[in-house]
Amino acid sequence: MPPQRSLHQVFQARLKAAREMTGTSQKQVGIDAGLDPFVASARINRYELGVHQPDLGTVERLAQALDVPAAYLFAGDDRLARMIMAFEKLSLAEKDRLLTEAHG
Numbered sequence: 001m002p003p004q005r006s007l008h009q010v011f012q013a014r015l016k017a018a019r020e021m022t023g024t025s026q027k028q029v030g031i032d033a034g035l036d037p038f039v040a041s042a043r044i045n046r047y048e049l050g051v052h053q054p055d056l057g058t059v060e061r062l063a064q065a066l067d068v069p070a071a072y073l074f075a076g077d078d079r080l081a082r083m084i085m086a087f088e089k090l091s092l093a094e095k096d097r098l099l100t101e102a103h104g
Contacts, residue, residue, distance in 0.1 A: 005076060008050055011059075014073045014081065016048045018066040032065035033058065 005013070019029050026048070030040025035058075046052040047062075054062065063070040069088050075081035087095060 007074060007076070008053060010076045011053070011073055012048055012050045014075065015044075015062065015066075018068045018072065019044070019048075022066055024066070029062065029065050033061040 019026065022029075024032075025041070026044035027037070027041035030044045031037050033040075035043050043052070047054055059073060060070055063073060069084055072081055072084045072088075075084055087098070090098065
């Protein structure tokens, strides 16, 4: 069984993966999330390396800038991360139907 990753390690990896999926630079993600343009690149780099951890407000802005649900950034399981992304793309009716079917 692979070793468990900490929540911080999960966040680092998901943040980087989400940024790379969009093809956006660290600087641009930081700017889009409301960080000062002069520190945006360094700050995102430090988040991705795990040197610093953002507060929850910053996490929400990063998720918005990357167009991913904040929950995606903390999903420790790859299948769960894919599910979160797929669920987000469904219409409200499709989400309700899926939830009804899942609860039997």
